[in-house]
Amino acid sequence: xxxxxxxxxxxxxxxxxxxxxxxxxxxxxxxxxxxxxxxxxxxxxxxxxxxxxxxxxx
Numbered sequence: 001x002x003x004x005x006x007x008x009x010x011x012x013x014x015x016x017x018x019x020x021x022x023x024x025x026x027x028x029x030x031x032x033x034x035x036x037x038x039x040x041x042x043x044x045x046x047x048x049x050x051x052x053x054x055x056x057x058x
Contacts, residue, residue, distance in 0.1 A: 015031075022029035030053055038044050 019029055021027075030049075032038060032049070035044070036042055038047065038050065
């Protein structure tokens, strides 16, 4: 690690920021609620809404 490299500040992206990004990109934003990171390692199993969202991409 380079000792002269400044530490990056920790930033949390807020939901309103994600809403703004989605609007800027012309994308639909899906609010999955207070679930954190959606992945199997986080304990999430079968997720039908996610499958529908992915199917809608094509």
